[in-house]
Amino acid sequence: MQQWETTFNQLIDALLPQLQADEALTVELVAEASQFTRFNQAKVRQTGNIENGALTLTLMGNERSTTETVTFTGDKTVDWPLLLTALATLRAELPQLPADPYLVLPMGDAQSREVYDGQLLTPDHLAPALMPPLQGLDAAGLYAGGRAARAYADSTGQRHWFETATFTVDYSLFTAAGQAVKGTYAGRQWEDAAYADTLATSKTLLDQMAQPPKTVERGQYRTYFAPAAVAELMTMLSWGGIGEASIRRGGSALGALQRQEKPLSPHLHLTEDFTLGQVPRFNQYGELAPLTMPLITAGELVNTLVSARTAKEYGIPSTYAAGGEYLRSPALAPGTLADADILTALDTGLYVSNLHYLNWSDRPKGRITGMTRYACFWVEKGQIIAPIENLRFDESLYNFWGTQLMALTQSVQFMPEVGSYGYRDLGGTLVPGMLVDNFAYTL
Amino acid sequence: MTATPLRTIADPADLLQTAIASFNLAADWVGIRATREESVYRSQRDGKPESNRRSLAQGAMVEVLVDGQIGYAATNNFTVAGLRQAAQQAFQQAKAAAPWKIHAFQPDVRPSVMGIYQSPVEKPLKTLTTAHAHELLSRICQGLKVSDQIVQASASITAKEVDTWLASSSGTQVHQQFSFFSPSFGATAQDGAIVQTRSNNGRGHSYQAGWEFFDLGDELWASVQRTGEQAIELLTAAECPEMSTTLVLAPDQMMLQIHESIGHPLELDRILGDERNYAGGSFVKPADFGSLQYGSEQLNVTFDPTVEQEFASYAFDDTGVVAERQYLIRAGMLQRGLGSHESQARLGVPGVACARATSWDRPPIDRMANINVEPGDRSFGQIIGSIESGVYMEANRSWSIDDQRFKFQFGCEYGRRIRDGQLAETVRNPNYRATTPQFWGSLAQVGDRNTWQVFGTPFCGKGEPNQIIRVGHGAPVCAFNQIEVFGGAA
Numbered sequence: 001m002q003q004w005e006t007t008f009n010q011l012i013d014a015l016l017p018q019l020q021a022d023e024a025l026t027v028e029l030v031a032e033a034s035q036f037t038r039f040n041q042a043k044v045r046q047t048g049n050i051e052n053g054a055l056t057l058t059l060m061g062n063e064r065s066t067t068e069t070v071t072f073t074g075d076k077t078v079d080w081p082l083l084l085t086a087l088a089t090l091r092a093e094l095p096q097l098p099a100d101p102y103l104v105l106p107m108g109d110a111q112s113r114e115v116y117d118g119q120l121l122t123p124d125h126l127a128p129a130l131m132p133p134l135q136g137l138d139a140a141g142l143y144a145g146g147r148a149a150r151a152y153a154d155s156t157g158q159r160h161w162f163e164t165a166t167f168t169v170d171y172s173l174f175t176a177a178g179q180a181v182k183g184t185y186a187g188r189q190w191e192d193a194a195y196a197d198t199l200a201t202s203k204t205l206l207d208q209m210a211q212p213p214k215t216v217e218r219g220q221y222r223t224y225f226a227p228a229a230v231a232e233l234m235t236m237l238s239w240g241g242i243g244e245a246s247i248r249r250g251g252s253a254l255g256a257l258q259r260q261e262k263p264l265s266p267h268l269h270l271t272e273d274f275t276l277g278q279v280p281r282f283n284q285y286g287e288l289a290p291l292t293m294p295l296i297t298a299g300e301l302v303n304t305l306v307s308a309r310t311a312k313e314y315g316i317p318s319t320y321a322a323g324g325e326y327l328r329s330p331a332l333a334p335g336t337l338a339d340a341d342i343l344t345a346l347d348t349g350l351y352v353s354n355l356h357y358l359n360w361s362d363r364p365k366g367r368i369t370g371m372t373r374y375a376c377f378w379v380e381k382g383q384i385i386a387p388i389e390n391l392r393f394d395e396s397l398y399n400f401w402g403t404q405l406m407a408l409t410q411s412v413q414f415m416p417e418v419g420s421y422g423y424r425d426l427g428g429t430l431v432p433g434m435l436v437d438n439f440a441y442t443l
Numbered sequence: 444m445t446a447t448p449l450r451t452i453a454d455p456a457d458l459l460q461t462a463i464a465s466f467n468l469a470a471d472w473v474g475i476r477a478t479r480e481e482s483v484y485r486s487q488r489d490g491k492p493e494s495n496r497r498s499l500a501q502g503a504m505v506e507v508l509v510d511g512q513i514g515y516a517a518t519n520n521f522t523v524a525g526l527r528q529a530a531q532q533a534f535q536q537a538k539a540a541a542p543w544k545i546h547a548f549q550p551d552v553r554p555s556v557m558g559i560y561q562s563p564v565e566k567p568l569k570t571l572t573t574a575h576a577h578e579l580l581s582r583i584c585q586g587l588k589v590s591d592q593i594v595q596a597s598a599s600i601t602a603k604e605v606d607t608w609l610a611s612s613s614g615t616q617v618h619q620q621f622s623f624f625s626p627s628f629g630a631t632a633q634d635g636a637i638v639q640t641r642s643n644n645g646r647g648h649s650y651q652a653g654w655e656f657f658d659l660g661d662e663l664w665a666s667v668q669r670t671g672e673q674a675i676e677l678l679t680a681a682e683c684p685e686m687s688t689t690l691v692l693a694p695d696q697m698m699l700q701i702h703e704s705i706g707h708p709l710e711l712d713r714i715l716g717d718e719r720n721y722a723g724g725s726f727v728k729p730a731d732f733g734s735l736q737y738g739s740e741q742l743n744v745t746f747d748p749t750v751e752q753e754f755a756s757y758a759f760d761d762t763g764v765v766a767e768r769q770y771l772i773r774a775g776m777l778q779r780g781l782g783s784h785e786s787q788a789r790l791g792v793p794g795v796a797c798a799r800a801t802s803w804d805r806p807p808i809d810r811m812a813n814i815n816v817e818p819g820d821r822s823f824g825q826i827i828g829s830i831e832s833g834v835y836m837e838a839n840r841s842w843s844i845d846d847q848r849f850k851f852q853f854g855c856e857y858g859r860r861i862r863d864g865q866l867a868e869t870v871r872n873p874n875y876r877a878t879t880p881q882f883w884g885s886l887a888q889v890g891d892r893n894t895w896q897v898f899g900t901p902f903c904g905k906g907e908p909n910q911i912i913r914v915g916h917g918a919p920v921c922a923f924n925q926i927e928v929f930g931g932a933a
Binding site for chain 1: 491492494495496497498499500501502504512513514515516517518519520532533535536537539540542543544545572573574577581594595631633636637638640715716717719720721723724804805806808841842843844845846847850852854872874876878904907908909910911931932
């Protein structure tokens with residue numbers, strides 16, 4: 001895949017001299033070579049590999065900007081004519097556009113290069129490594145792995161390259177009655193023993209799902225949320241949450257926090273943390289984010305995600321966020337609850353391993369609805385009694401991250417992103433488990 | 444081999460046939476699905492440009508069937524050499540996985556067909572100039588800002604021209620040319636901590652057409668003004684009351700209701716368990732087809748890829764199966780599911796032509812296309828006039844349903860109380876929740892053809908690896924008895 005980087009640099013070196021004096025240009029690259037093997041009932045459902053890439057050019061001039069994305073194959077002879085055609089198209093369109101008062105021109109001299117190698121399974125060895133440990137189980141899931149690249153260059157000379165080899169095995173194991181547990185094995189180095197250990201942990205949990213599920217009536221219950229469930233709740237902050245633009249325009253659930261009308265718990269500390277090296281630090285403007293940036297400290301909103309465009313519109317400093325002002329590498333700080341004490345502290349209530357299909361039900365009030373999923377249990381006096389039938393919840397973050405937040409666990413887990421809309425997602429979320437009182441279940 | 448960008452190839456059918464002829468594989472069947480998608484997205488906020496984006500996505504997926512297993516390889520290197528390399532990789536994928544195959548597929552899961560399809564277009568997308576598009580978007584933003592309390596007015600258009608070609612070792616030759624257009628606008632009003640957003644039918648305007656849907660004259664500008672005014676109206680409206688009552692849904696909310704609680708649960712791959720690790724399974728069992736009373740006798744639902752201008756119409760699915768209108772539910776009784784030839788072979792129940800892929804780099808899976816509730820015989824006036832007390836809701840804004848498609852909670856942008864057979868005061872934050880069988884079983888009145896409207900969305904997510912796809916949903920106004928409705932947070 002060295003060819004990707006070489007071709008990208010050659011294309012940029014050839015393209016920049018094509019610019020006219022009053023033009024500015026940014027170029028972003030996304031590329032991947034991925035293996036996908038989907039399984040159900042511990043059998044292969046679909047298997048294949050894809051090679052895909054795209055170059056996105058943004059041409060700016062005379063207070064206007066326009067963007068075109070074209071195919072990137074890594075073969076300069078294929079990519080160069082498309083790039084030249086795109087530049088001509090953009091140049092012709094620019095004068096037809098209205099002026100953009102919030103246009104962000106590239107500036108700075110940032111450069112970066114991060115390359116993370118890995119040891120991944122080859123197509124021939126994938127099924128023989130992936131499938132035998134699943135035999136005897138009702139397993140469904142996806143292996144997704146391969147190399148992925150993200151890059152940036154602009155007419156001021158900024159240039160960034162990020163390339164990584166990663167894999168994820170995201171799976172579910174089912175009992176005959178349809179109860180399930182969720183597991184993920186992910187990394188950069190495939191190890192048969194580590195895969196087997198991950199599956200063994202899931203199998204142990206699956207054994208606890210064997211008994212008939214308990215029907216829990218709607219109501220408010222003390223609830224322990226395992227890290228995967230906490231990570232799911234965290235995703236909502238990227239959708240009308242922590243972004244400055246959404247706060248300014250009335251679309252954020254954190255508006256009440258920002259206006260100091262409603263507090264969050266002093267136990268809550270949220271940071272954007274790039275030290276793990278899972279995702280690029282650069283954004284679509286070529287800016288490098290700081291290695292760490294606190295967002296919520298002791299329940300107070302100390303920073304928001306501010307893109308360069310938002311910064312220009314409102315005359316405030318950028319915090320080097322991505323254009324969409326979403327969390328890229330969030331970390332929720334641990335608390336004081338020892339893992340061994342979780343069930344004791346929960347006493348009587350629900351142990352929720354995963355959540356599903358979250359949506360804002362009243363965003364200005366911070367209210368979220370969604371479902372419990374996978375290994376969720378009814379607990380009495382610190383003892384797991386039975387798995388539960390899934391419940392719908394409808395609850396405000398000002399309760400579960402506010403007045404009703406009892407504790408966060410001492411340990412944190414990295415929950416890898418396993419999404420693949422368009423391209424395989426990179427990165428993940430670092431989160432502890434959390435204990436919440438009086439969490440509202442509605443159906 | 445000199446590489447030839449797909450942009451310069453008017454019709455690559457010959458290239459595909461040449462490539463297939465060059466494959467030297469001991470396979471039972473080989474096929475290529477090539478796609479070229481040209482997109483334009485333009486948006487403004489508060490009358491200022493936000494986005495001007497074009498994209499060209501192109502490539503091909505080669506599928507190879509060997510030892511009963513299909514392997515695939517997708518490449519954007521659209522040359523004979525590139526396709527030949529992909530075919531070799533797909534062959535290797537199938538051979539390596541065949542010992543663990545879930546089913547021994549036969550070549551008949553990829554039928555041999557020839558044909559063409561073209562979207563109905565009055566005003567070709569390329570004739571909407573950049574300048575004119577922005578003039579319209581700017582004017583919409585201005586029209587939405589009916590008050591200083593409008594804190595955000597936004598408008599956008601998405602236009603896509605998509606060509607797909609199918610070719611196979613069994614003689615398939617298909618070319619489909621699609622034209623997709625999605626205009627959208629909305630206004631957000633704020634008064635202190637109260638924030639309300641209203642849009643053009645929940646941003647459900649997605650059609651297979653040219654840009655004629657953006658050139659509606661007085662109808663468009665009346666809709667713009669109404670959207671802004673209703674956003675303001677919602678600021679002072681009462682919260683939707685919490686009660687069990689008669690719920691009347693407009694077609695722009697029926698779209699979401701059909702999609703989540705009829706479309707997805709009837710997908711055969713969910714019933715087979717393929718989707719359990721991501722989107723989920725289904726409460727529907729294989730034995731339910733032909734025997735389950737899915738809803739009241741008022742309920743008639745079709746899979747209909749033949750409706751002109753509906754978003755997900757086509758002549759062939761992405762495996763070459765000829766697309767035809769079929770009843771999924773008739774008089775409330777479940778008839779058939781949404782499943783490809785592959786799923787039908789595995790499950791032994793009838794399906795439809797619905798194997799679809801989001802693009803050239805994803806394999807086809809069972810997907811909805813156009814799923815429509817057929818009209819009944821009640822006028823809007825008759826429906827409302829028959830209700831002593833109830834709530835009428837328009838336009839989806841919140842959606843959540845469990846992984847078996849059983850327990851759901853949906854929220855709408857705009858509601859009206861129904862009192863004594865009349866639409867009464869506006870209510871804000873209207874929500875409702877129910878279980879799927881209870882909800883469709885409570886369907887009491889179905890609006891006539893005059894109440895029937897078609898909407899669509901490009902954003903249906905499913906599959907591993909993940910795919911989004913276009914769907915269309917036509918529906919009349921419908922009334923449901925004894926549904927739990929409620930408002931926003933205290």
